[in-house]
Amino acid sequence: MAPKPANKLPTLRDLLARAHLRLILFTVVLASASLMLSGVLVIRAYAQRNLELMARTVAYTVEPAVVFQDRQAIMDGMTSVGAARGIDRLEVCDPAGKTLARWDRPHADLRGRVVSTANALIWPEPARADVTQGNTAIARVKVYGNSGGILRYLLAATVIALTCMGLTVLATRILARRLQNEVIAPLDHVAEVAHAVRQERAFEKRVPASGIAEIDRFGQDFNALLAELQGCQAGFTSENAELQRRAPHDGLTGLGNRALFDQKLAEAVAESQRSSTAFALLYLDVDRFKQVNDLFGHSSGDAALIAVGERLRGAIRHIDAVFRLGGDEFSVVLAPLFNRAHVDGMVERIRAAMQEPFRLPNGQLATASLSVGVAVFPEDGTDAEQLLSRADAAMYRDKQNRHQAGPEGTQDDA
Amino acid sequence: MPGYLRLATALAVFSSAPLQAAADMPLGSTPAGDPYGGAAARTVKAIMEYARWNERRDPLVLCVAGSARHAAQLGGWRMADGRQVQRRNVAASVSALGGCDVLYLGQLAIPAQRQLTAAVRGRGVLTIAEADPGNSSEAMFALAYQPNALSFRLNIDAVSRSGLRIDPRVLRVAKGGS
Numbered sequence: 202m203a204p205k206p207a208n209k210l211p212t213l214r215d216l217l218a219r220a221h222l223r224l225i226l227f228t229v230v231l232a233s234a235s236l237m238l239s240g241v242l243v244i245r246a247y248a249q250r251n252l253e254l255m256a257r258t259v260a261y262t263v264e265p266a267v268v269f270q271d272r273q274a275i276m277d278g279m280t281s282v283g284a285a286r287g288i289d290r291l292e293v294c295d296p297a298g299k300t301l302a303r304w305d306r307p308h309a310d311l312r313g314r315v316v317s318t319a320n321a322l323i324w325p326e327p328a329r330a331d332v333t334q335g336n337t338a339i340a341r342v343k344v345y346g347n348s349g350g351i352l353r354y355l356l357a358a359t360v361i362a363l364t365c366m367g368l369t370v371l372a373t374r375i376l377a378r379r380l381q382n383e384v385i386a387p388l389d390h391v392a393e394v395a396h397a398v399r400q401e402r403a404f405e406k407r408v409p410a411s412g413i414a415e416i417d418r419f420g421q422d423f424n425a426l427l428a429e430l431q432g433c434q435a436g437f438t439s440e441n442a443e444l445q446r447r448a449p450h451d452g453l454t455g456l457g458n459r460a461l462f463d464q465k466l467a468e469a470v471a472e473s474q475r476s477s478t479a480f481a482l483l484y485l486d487v488d489r490f491k492q493v494n495d496l497f498g499h500s501s502g503d504a505a506l507i508a509v510g511e512r513l514r515g516a517i518r519h520i521d522a523v524f525r526l527g528g529d530e531f532s533v534v535l536a537p538l539f540n541r542a543h544v545d546g547m548v549e550r551i552r553a554a555m556q557e558p559f560r561l562p563n564g565q566l567a568t569a570s571l572s573v574g575v576a577v578f579p580e581d582g583t584d585a586e587q588l589l590s591r592a593d594a595a596m597y598r599d600k601q602n603r604h605q606a607g608p609e610g611t612q613d614d615a
Numbered sequence: 616m617p618g619y620l621r622l623a624t625a626l627a628v629f630s631s632a633p634l635q636a637a638a639d640m641p642l643g644s645t646p647a648g649d650p651y652g653g654a655a656a657r658t659v660k661a662i663m664e665y666a667r668w669n670e671r672r673d674p675l676v677l678c679v680a681g682s683a684r685h686a687a688q689l690g691g692w693r694m695a696d697g698r699q700v701q702r703r704n705v706a707a708s709v710s711a712l713g714g715c716d717v718l719y720l721g722q723l724a725i726p727a728q729r730q731l732t733a734a735v736r737g738r739g740v741l742t743i744a745e746a747d748p749g750n751s752s753e754a755m756f757a758l759a760y761q762p763n764a765l766s767f768r769l770n771i772d773a774v775s776r777s778g779l780r781i782d783p784r785v786l787r788v789a790k791g792g793s
Binding site for chain 2: 261262264265266268269270271274277278334335336337
């Protein structure tokens with residue numbers, strides 16, 4: 202998963218879910234409200250007709266009772282009709298408006314009061330019918346409606362609407378999950394790949410196909426971009442590795458350079474001081490290298506340096522280290538496991554290795570000889586500078602001794 | 616007119632169920648020292664309103680047979696549909712009943728009453744008995760006297776054989792029947 206942004210931006214899933222929820226809630230509310238309203242209007246219209254019919258029925262039923270002025274019979278006639286639902290009050294008045302008989306639906310509790318209030322709202326006027334004898338009105342019937350039915354309808358409609366809303370919320374969740382699977386998951390894949398590329402340099406990752414045209418196009422372009430990046434990255438990596446390898450090394454011989462030598466020598470001094478052991482530093486110089494250069498050219502000098510480097514590397518143990526300090530000067534740091542004779546043995550081995558001829562660019566074979574100076578820690582010095590100058594001095598002494606003994610040169614070996 | 620059933624069929628429906636007790640016609644003012652005179656007049660007129668003859672009769676002839684005690688205010692009415700009501704005092708004999716649409720039986724002995732009601736049976740004459748406490752006159756309606764009110768009883772058998780149609784709603788108002 203991609204890390205959450207600090208300012209908590211809404212996710213696409215949230216946006217879609219919210220949009221769905223609003224849309225569906227709006228639809229449900231609109232549909233239920235219009236259904237409720239039209240339902241109430243239709244029911245009220247039917248109920249109104251029912252009340253008028255009731256009024257006429259009561260008028261017809263009680264007519265003889267009114268003619269015979271029999272109030273009990275009026276009451277009985279009204280009750281037989283008024284027991285029907287949807288009627289709140291029945292009244293029979295004489296033409297002067299005096300009430301002859303009256304029937305009320307009994308209600309006293311809270312629900313009754315709600316119903317009464319609703320009655321007054323929905324039926325402000327009673328349905329009326331005249332009791333006639335011939336053409337004369339001898340009484341008038343008033344029927345007041347009861348809103349109980351409409352209220353029950355409203356209650357049921359509200360419950361249904363709320364249920365629908367509950368289902369809506371559920372449906373929205375499911376829709377959002379689906380959308381996430383179908384739309385957002387592919388986008389998340391892209392994001393994951395981008396994240397992996399950035400964090401882990403996993404340039405080999407690719408966005409899988411999603412099955413959605415727009416996202417697939419995006420994914421393909423993204424993959425192509427990744428392929429290019431991977432190529433670039435591979436180039437950079439190998440170049441970097443080469444640069445890193447080269448930096449502390451001498452370009453010509455591949456040996457450690459002066460910087461690496463200084464570092465290793467300091468490490469050897471520190472290590473030997475800590476463990477109270479000894480180690481030796483050899484300082485080596487190619488004899489008459491300047492003449493070789495002058496006589497046979499720089500390419501021959503380079504060949505000689507490469508050969509010397511190879512033979513030095515071959516002569517020492519793997520725990521020792523050889524460096525080219527610059528020009529024709531080399532140095533060897535001998536690891537601490539020796540006595541003086543051991544050091545002399547190493548020097549002999551180096552000299553012996555130099556006996557092997559090497560081929561110059563012009564095809565001639567040649568050998569090189571080295572002047573060697575030795576300095577031993579801690580007898581000859583306890584820091585790098587001291588050791589180096591001692592070894593340097595010893596090397597010069599060796600060179601002068603060897604010059605006096607008789608110069609050795611490049612052997613022609615045609 | 617809707618609601619008017621042939622009482623032959625109404626008989627089967629209503630005779631099995633006891634007729635509802637009806638409260639009473641209030642007596643109202645009584646000018647001639649007869650406490651029931653006004654109530655009797657209103658009751659007779661109301662009964663006539665709910666009777667239907669097979670052919671329209673105008674004016675309606677209301678015959679008062681024999682000497683009646685509560686008949687002083689009968690007659691001289693105008694019905695709700697505009698018909699006039701003519702009162703005619705007749706002798707309590709079968710031969711005197713020609714042209715009567717309504718027969719009001721006065722203070723007569725029960726056999727005399729039965730004779731008269733038998734004579735008009737099936738001829739479309741509305742019969743009302745003033746003095747028939749035992750329901751034995753075989754008149755269609757009999758006035759029933761209570762201390763402060765006047766009501767009536769209905770003889771369904773007599774009604775069904777009368778040749779008249781009576782609005783069944785009147786059954787609800789009648790006090791009881793035979």
